[in-house]
Amino acid sequence: MRARLLAWYDREGRTLPWRIRPEERVAGRVADAYAVWLSEIMLQQTTVAHAAPYYAKFLSLWPTVHDLADAPREDVMAAWAGLGYYARARNLHACAQAVSRELGGVFPSDLEGLRALPGIGEYTAHAIRAAAFNLPASVVDANVERVITRVFRIEAPLPSAKPDIRKHAASLADPARPGDYAQAIMDLGAVICTPRAPSCGACPWAAHCAARAAGDQERYPVKAAKKVKPVRHGLAFVVLRGEGEGREVLVRTRPDKGLLGGMLEVPGTDWVVDAGALPGFSEAAPLALRWREAGRITHVFTHFELRLTVFAAPLSGEANLPDGARWVGVHPIRAAGLPTAMKKAVQAAL
Protein backbone atom coordinates (compact mmCIF):
# COMPACT_ATOMS: atom_id res chain seq x y z
CA MET A 1 0.00 0.00 0.00
CA ARG A 2 2.72 2.50 0.89
CA ALA A 3 4.43 1.97 -2.48
CA ARG A 4 1.17 2.63 -4.31
CA LEU A 5 0.56 5.81 -2.32
CA LEU A 6 4.07 7.16 -2.87
CA ALA A 7 3.93 6.35 -6.58
CA TRP A 8 0.67 8.30 -6.76
CA TYR A 9 2.22 11.20 -4.82
CA ASP A 10 5.29 11.26 -7.09
CA ARG A 11 2.93 11.54 -10.03
CA GLU A 12 -0.04 13.56 -8.77
CA GLY A 13 0.99 15.27 -5.52
CA ARG A 14 0.40 18.99 -5.33
CA THR A 15 3.15 21.56 -5.74
CA LEU A 16 2.78 24.01 -2.85
CA PRO A 17 4.98 27.02 -2.02
CA TRP A 18 6.24 25.52 1.24
CA ARG A 19 6.65 21.97 -0.04
CA ILE A 20 9.76 20.14 -1.19
CA ARG A 21 8.75 17.88 -4.07
CA PRO A 22 10.26 14.35 -4.13
CA GLU A 23 12.49 15.20 -7.11
CA GLU A 24 13.80 18.26 -5.27
CA ARG A 25 14.50 16.20 -2.18
CA VAL A 26 16.47 13.72 -4.28
CA ALA A 27 18.42 16.66 -5.68
CA GLY A 28 19.38 17.60 -2.14
CA ARG A 29 17.10 20.56 -1.53
CA VAL A 30 16.32 20.98 2.15
CA ALA A 31 13.15 22.61 3.44
CA ASP A 32 13.29 25.90 5.31
CA ALA A 33 11.97 24.93 8.73
CA TYR A 34 10.74 28.49 9.30
CA ALA A 35 8.67 28.36 6.12
CA VAL A 36 7.30 24.91 6.93
CA TRP A 37 6.38 25.98 10.46
CA LEU A 38 4.70 29.17 9.18
CA SER A 39 2.65 27.16 6.68
CA GLU A 40 1.63 24.56 9.26
CA ILE A 41 0.37 27.17 11.72
CA MET A 42 -1.63 28.95 9.01
CA LEU A 43 -3.07 25.67 7.72
CA GLN A 44 -4.53 24.67 11.10
CA GLN A 45 -8.29 24.40 10.41
CA THR A 46 -7.75 26.52 7.31
CA THR A 47 -7.82 25.67 3.60
CA VAL A 48 -4.75 25.92 1.36
CA ALA A 49 -6.54 28.47 -0.85
CA HIS A 50 -7.31 30.75 2.10
CA ALA A 51 -3.88 30.50 3.73
CA ALA A 52 -1.69 30.80 0.63
CA PRO A 53 -1.89 34.61 0.18
CA TYR A 54 -1.17 35.13 3.89
CA TYR A 55 1.82 32.79 3.67
CA ALA A 56 3.26 34.83 0.79
CA LYS A 57 2.61 38.09 2.64
CA PHE A 58 4.26 36.91 5.86
CA LEU A 59 7.36 35.57 4.09
CA SER A 60 7.65 38.81 2.17
CA LEU A 61 7.25 41.00 5.27
CA TRP A 62 9.36 38.76 7.52
CA PRO A 63 11.71 36.47 5.52
CA THR A 64 13.35 34.89 8.59
CA VAL A 65 12.28 33.88 12.06
CA HIS A 66 14.39 36.75 13.44
CA ASP A 67 12.48 39.29 11.34
CA LEU A 68 9.16 37.95 12.62
CA ALA A 69 10.41 37.89 16.21
CA ASP A 70 11.48 41.54 15.99
CA ALA A 71 8.22 42.74 14.42
CA PRO A 72 5.75 44.69 16.58
CA ARG A 73 2.98 42.39 17.69
CA GLU A 74 0.26 44.69 16.42
CA ASP A 75 1.80 44.46 12.92
CA VAL A 76 1.66 40.67 13.12
CA MET A 77 -1.95 40.73 14.34
CA ALA A 78 -2.97 43.16 11.58
CA ALA A 79 -1.30 41.00 8.94
CA TRP A 80 -3.16 37.98 10.29
CA ALA A 81 -6.57 39.71 10.28
CA GLY A 82 -9.08 37.68 8.29
CA LEU A 83 -7.37 34.33 8.81
CA GLY A 84 -9.24 33.62 12.04
CA TYR A 85 -8.29 31.79 15.24
CA TYR A 86 -6.25 34.74 16.45
CA ALA A 87 -4.56 32.80 19.24
CA ARG A 88 -2.56 31.31 16.38
CA ALA A 89 -1.14 34.75 15.58
CA ARG A 90 -0.30 35.49 19.22
CA ASN A 91 1.38 32.10 19.55
CA LEU A 92 3.12 32.52 16.20
CA HIS A 93 4.79 35.69 17.41
CA ALA A 94 5.68 34.19 20.79
CA CYS A 95 7.09 31.09 19.09
CA ALA A 96 9.21 33.17 16.71
CA GLN A 97 10.62 35.08 19.67
CA ALA A 98 11.44 31.87 21.52
CA VAL A 99 13.17 30.33 18.51
CA SER A 100 15.01 33.53 17.62
CA ARG A 101 16.14 34.50 21.11
CA GLU A 102 16.44 31.20 22.99
CA LEU A 103 17.29 28.73 20.24
CA GLY A 104 19.51 30.87 18.03
CA GLY A 105 16.94 30.86 15.25
CA VAL A 106 17.05 27.08 14.84
CA PHE A 107 13.82 25.09 15.05
CA PRO A 108 14.09 21.84 17.07
CA SER A 109 13.64 18.58 15.17
CA ASP A 110 12.61 16.47 18.17
CA LEU A 111 8.97 16.12 19.21
CA GLU A 112 9.51 17.29 22.78
CA GLY A 113 11.35 20.42 21.66
CA LEU A 114 8.70 21.24 19.10
CA ARG A 115 5.78 20.54 21.45
CA ALA A 116 7.27 22.91 24.01
CA LEU A 117 6.85 25.87 21.65
CA PRO A 118 3.65 27.95 21.72
CA GLY A 119 1.08 27.00 19.09
CA ILE A 120 2.72 23.67 18.26
CA GLY A 121 0.65 20.67 19.32
CA GLU A 122 0.68 16.97 18.55
CA TYR A 123 -0.19 17.23 14.87
CA THR A 124 2.03 20.22 14.04
CA ALA A 125 5.08 18.77 15.80
CA HIS A 126 4.85 15.62 13.70
CA ALA A 127 4.14 17.60 10.53
CA ILE A 128 7.23 19.80 11.01
CA ARG A 129 9.39 16.78 11.75
CA ALA A 130 8.23 15.12 8.55
CA ALA A 131 8.02 18.06 6.14
CA ALA A 132 10.95 20.14 7.33
CA PHE A 133 13.41 17.51 8.55
CA ASN A 134 12.28 14.37 6.68
CA LEU A 135 12.32 12.45 9.98
CA PRO A 136 9.95 9.64 11.02
CA ALA A 137 6.60 11.02 12.20
CA SER A 138 2.96 10.07 12.65
CA VAL A 139 0.87 12.80 11.09
CA VAL A 140 -2.82 12.51 11.94
CA ASP A 141 -4.96 15.42 10.80
CA ALA A 142 -8.55 15.58 9.54
CA ASN A 143 -7.44 14.29 6.12
CA VAL A 144 -5.73 11.25 7.60
CA GLU A 145 -8.70 10.61 9.89
CA ARG A 146 -11.00 10.53 6.88
CA VAL A 147 -8.73 8.27 4.82
CA ILE A 148 -8.07 5.82 7.64
CA THR A 149 -11.68 5.57 8.86
CA ARG A 150 -12.71 4.74 5.29
CA VAL A 151 -9.92 2.28 4.51
CA PHE A 152 -10.60 0.38 7.77
CA ARG A 153 -14.31 1.25 7.92
CA ILE A 154 -14.06 2.44 11.50
CA GLU A 155 -17.52 2.82 13.05
CA ALA A 156 -16.55 4.50 16.31
CA PRO A 157 -17.33 8.25 16.22
CA LEU A 158 -14.68 10.96 16.38
CA PRO A 159 -13.02 12.11 18.51
CA SER A 160 -13.04 8.91 20.59
CA ALA A 161 -11.81 6.87 17.60
CA LYS A 162 -8.60 8.89 17.46
CA PRO A 163 -6.24 6.44 19.19
CA ASP A 164 -7.46 3.63 16.94
CA ILE A 165 -6.95 5.82 13.88
CA ARG A 166 -3.43 6.73 14.98
CA LYS A 167 -2.57 3.06 15.40
CA HIS A 168 -3.76 2.17 11.91
CA ALA A 169 -2.05 5.21 10.37
CA ALA A 170 1.25 4.30 11.98
CA SER A 171 1.03 0.78 10.54
CA LEU A 172 0.97 2.24 7.03
CA ALA A 173 3.74 4.86 7.33
CA ASP A 174 6.87 4.54 5.21
CA PRO A 175 10.06 4.77 7.30
CA ALA A 176 12.18 5.31 4.18
CA ARG A 177 10.39 8.47 3.00
CA PRO A 178 8.71 9.95 6.06
CA GLY A 179 8.37 13.49 4.69
CA ASP A 180 6.84 12.45 1.40
CA TYR A 181 4.63 9.85 3.06
CA ALA A 182 3.12 12.34 5.50
CA GLN A 183 2.35 14.81 2.76
CA ALA A 184 1.13 12.06 0.42
CA ILE A 185 -1.56 10.77 2.78
CA MET A 186 -2.73 14.33 3.48
CA ASP A 187 -2.86 15.06 -0.25
CA LEU A 188 -4.82 11.87 -0.75
CA GLY A 189 -7.40 13.13 1.72
CA ALA A 190 -7.46 16.62 0.23
CA VAL A 191 -7.58 15.66 -3.46
CA ILE A 192 -9.06 12.14 -3.75
CA CYS A 193 -10.61 11.03 -0.47
CA THR A 194 -12.73 14.18 -0.10
CA PRO A 195 -15.60 14.57 2.40
CA ARG A 196 -18.22 14.47 -0.35
CA ALA A 197 -18.06 12.58 -3.65
CA PRO A 198 -14.58 11.07 -3.21
CA SER A 199 -12.79 10.13 -6.46
CA CYS A 200 -12.41 6.45 -5.63
CA GLY A 201 -11.74 5.62 -9.27
CA ALA A 202 -8.45 7.53 -9.07
CA CYS A 203 -7.46 6.35 -5.59
CA PRO A 204 -4.29 4.27 -5.21
CA TRP A 205 -5.85 2.59 -2.17
CA ALA A 206 -9.29 1.84 -3.65
CA ALA A 207 -8.60 -1.89 -3.87
CA HIS A 208 -7.67 -1.95 -0.16
CA CYS A 209 -10.50 0.25 1.09
CA ALA A 210 -13.19 -1.47 3.16
CA ALA A 211 -15.67 1.40 2.79
CA ARG A 212 -15.18 1.45 -0.95
CA ALA A 213 -15.89 -2.29 -1.04
CA ALA A 214 -19.08 -1.73 0.95
CA GLY A 215 -19.99 1.32 -1.13
CA ASP A 216 -20.56 3.58 1.89
CA GLN A 217 -17.46 5.81 1.76
CA GLU A 218 -19.33 9.01 2.60
CA ARG A 219 -20.52 7.62 5.93
CA TYR A 220 -17.00 8.01 7.29
CA PRO A 221 -15.66 9.43 9.44
CA VAL A 222 -18.57 8.99 11.86
CA LYS A 223 -18.75 12.03 14.11
CA ALA A 224 -20.36 12.70 17.46
CA ALA A 225 -23.55 14.78 17.33
CA LYS A 226 -22.96 18.50 17.64
CA LYS A 227 -24.64 20.97 19.92
CA VAL A 228 -26.92 23.76 18.78
CA LYS A 229 -25.40 27.24 18.70
CA PRO A 230 -26.89 29.80 21.08
CA VAL A 231 -27.60 33.32 19.80
CA ARG A 232 -26.03 36.30 21.54
CA HIS A 233 -27.09 39.92 21.13
CA GLY A 234 -25.20 43.18 21.48
CA LEU A 235 -24.99 46.82 20.49
CA ALA A 236 -22.06 48.22 18.49
CA PHE A 237 -21.17 51.87 18.10
CA VAL A 238 -19.43 53.21 15.02
CA VAL A 239 -18.05 56.73 15.49
CA LEU A 240 -16.88 58.28 12.23
CA ARG A 241 -14.89 61.42 11.53
CA GLY A 242 -13.48 62.95 8.36
CA GLU A 243 -14.50 62.31 4.79
CA GLY A 244 -13.33 60.33 1.78
CA GLU A 245 -9.86 58.79 1.97
CA GLY A 246 -9.24 60.34 5.37
CA ARG A 247 -12.36 58.95 6.98
CA GLU A 248 -11.68 57.25 10.31
CA VAL A 249 -13.51 55.05 12.78
CA LEU A 250 -13.08 54.83 16.55
CA VAL A 251 -11.72 51.48 17.74
CA ARG A 252 -10.21 49.85 20.79
CA THR A 253 -8.14 46.69 21.35
CA ARG A 254 -9.88 43.66 22.81
CA PRO A 255 -8.42 41.91 25.86
CA ASP A 256 -5.54 39.56 25.16
CA LYS A 257 -7.39 36.37 25.97
CA GLY A 258 -10.61 34.87 24.72
CA LEU A 259 -12.71 35.63 21.69
CA LEU A 260 -10.91 37.78 19.09
CA GLY A 261 -8.17 38.29 21.69
CA GLY A 262 -5.79 41.14 20.89
CA MET A 263 -7.82 42.21 17.86
CA LEU A 264 -9.49 45.56 17.20
CA GLU A 265 -13.19 46.21 17.78
CA VAL A 266 -15.60 49.09 17.71
CA PRO A 267 -17.00 50.05 21.13
CA GLY A 268 -20.06 48.10 22.18
CA THR A 269 -21.93 46.26 24.91
CA ASP A 270 -21.26 42.76 26.18
CA TRP A 271 -22.85 40.05 24.04
CA VAL A 272 -25.70 38.43 25.94
CA VAL A 273 -28.17 35.64 25.29
CA ASP A 274 -31.15 37.63 26.54
CA ALA A 275 -31.68 40.55 24.16
CA GLY A 276 -34.06 42.09 26.69
CA ALA A 277 -31.18 42.49 29.13
CA LEU A 278 -29.30 44.90 26.85
CA PRO A 279 -29.02 48.53 27.96
CA GLY A 280 -30.53 51.32 25.89
CA PHE A 281 -28.25 52.71 23.19
CA SER A 282 -27.96 56.13 24.81
CA GLU A 283 -26.89 54.52 28.05
CA ALA A 284 -24.35 52.19 26.39
CA ALA A 285 -22.88 54.63 23.88
CA PRO A 286 -19.18 55.50 24.37
CA LEU A 287 -19.84 59.18 23.63
CA ALA A 288 -22.85 61.45 23.83
CA LEU A 289 -23.53 61.98 20.13
CA ARG A 290 -26.44 62.15 17.73
CA TRP A 291 -26.80 58.39 17.13
CA ARG A 292 -28.80 56.74 14.38
CA GLU A 293 -29.56 53.04 14.08
CA ALA A 294 -27.55 52.07 11.00
CA GLY A 295 -28.53 48.41 10.70
CA ARG A 296 -28.12 44.93 12.09
CA ILE A 297 -25.42 42.39 11.28
CA THR A 298 -25.12 38.68 11.99
CA HIS A 299 -21.87 36.79 12.37
CA VAL A 300 -21.51 33.09 13.14
CA PHE A 301 -18.59 32.07 15.34
CA THR A 302 -17.59 28.50 16.10
CA HIS A 303 -19.88 28.12 19.08
CA PHE A 304 -22.43 30.93 18.96
CA GLU A 305 -24.19 33.26 16.58
CA LEU A 306 -23.74 36.99 17.15
CA ARG A 307 -26.40 39.56 16.24
CA LEU A 308 -25.29 43.16 16.58
CA THR A 309 -27.44 46.25 16.30
CA VAL A 310 -25.15 48.90 14.85
CA PHE A 311 -25.43 52.57 15.79
CA ALA A 312 -23.53 55.26 13.90
CA ALA A 313 -22.68 58.87 14.60
CA PRO A 314 -20.39 61.46 13.03
CA LEU A 315 -17.95 63.32 15.24
CA SER A 316 -16.79 66.79 14.32
CA GLY A 317 -14.29 68.68 16.39
CA GLU A 318 -12.65 67.29 19.50
CA ALA A 319 -13.99 64.92 22.12
CA ASN A 320 -12.65 63.15 25.17
CA LEU A 321 -12.12 59.61 23.88
CA PRO A 322 -12.91 56.63 26.10
CA ASP A 323 -9.89 54.88 27.65
CA GLY A 324 -7.86 52.95 25.10
CA ALA A 325 -9.83 54.21 22.13
CA ARG A 326 -8.11 55.46 18.98
CA TRP A 327 -8.80 56.27 15.36
CA VAL A 328 -8.04 54.07 12.36
CA GLY A 329 -8.76 54.77 8.69
CA VAL A 330 -11.74 53.00 7.20
CA HIS A 331 -10.18 52.70 3.73
CA PRO A 332 -9.46 49.06 2.84
CA ILE A 333 -5.84 48.75 3.87
CA ARG A 334 -6.54 49.66 7.48
CA ALA A 335 -9.98 48.08 7.62
CA ALA A 336 -8.10 44.84 6.92
CA GLY A 337 -6.86 45.09 10.50
CA LEU A 338 -10.36 44.36 11.78
CA PRO A 339 -11.76 40.86 12.29
CA THR A 340 -14.70 40.05 10.04
CA ALA A 341 -17.50 40.65 12.56
CA MET A 342 -16.16 44.17 13.14
CA LYS A 343 -15.74 44.82 9.44
CA LYS A 344 -19.42 43.98 9.02
CA ALA A 345 -20.38 46.41 11.79
CA VAL A 346 -18.33 49.25 10.28
CA GLN A 347 -19.65 48.47 6.82
CA ALA A 348 -23.22 48.69 8.10
CA ALA A 349 -22.53 52.24 9.33
CA LEU A 350 -21.00 53.60 6.10
Next chain:
DNA sequence: GATCCGTGGCC
Protein backbone atom coordinates in the same frame (compact mmCIF):
# COMPACT_ATOMS: atom_id res chain seq x y z
C1' DG B 1 -12.74 14.76 27.45
C1' DA B 2 -15.29 18.97 26.64
C1' DT B 3 -15.15 23.58 25.52
C1' DC B 4 -13.46 27.64 23.47
C1' DC B 5 -11.31 29.73 19.60
C1' DG B 6 -12.80 32.46 12.80
C1' DT B 7 -13.46 32.38 8.33
C1' DG B 8 -14.89 31.53 3.60
C1' DG B 9 -16.26 28.11 0.19
C1' DC B 10 -19.16 24.47 -0.92
C1' DC B 11 -23.61 22.26 -2.58
Next chain:
DNA sequence: TGGCCAAGGAT
Protein backbone atom coordinates in the same frame (compact mmCIF):
# COMPACT_ATOMS: atom_id res chain seq x y z
C1' DT C 1 -29.68 28.99 2.18
C1' DG C 2 -27.81 27.03 5.94
C1' DG C 3 -25.20 23.34 7.69
C1' DC C 4 -20.86 21.19 6.82
C1' DC C 5 -16.17 21.41 6.32
C1' DA C 6 -10.87 22.73 6.66
C1' DA C 7 -3.01 20.63 7.42
C1' DG C 8 -5.63 21.90 15.59
C1' DG C 9 -4.09 24.02 20.06
C1' DA C 10 -4.86 25.53 24.75
C1' DT C 11 -7.14 25.01 28.88
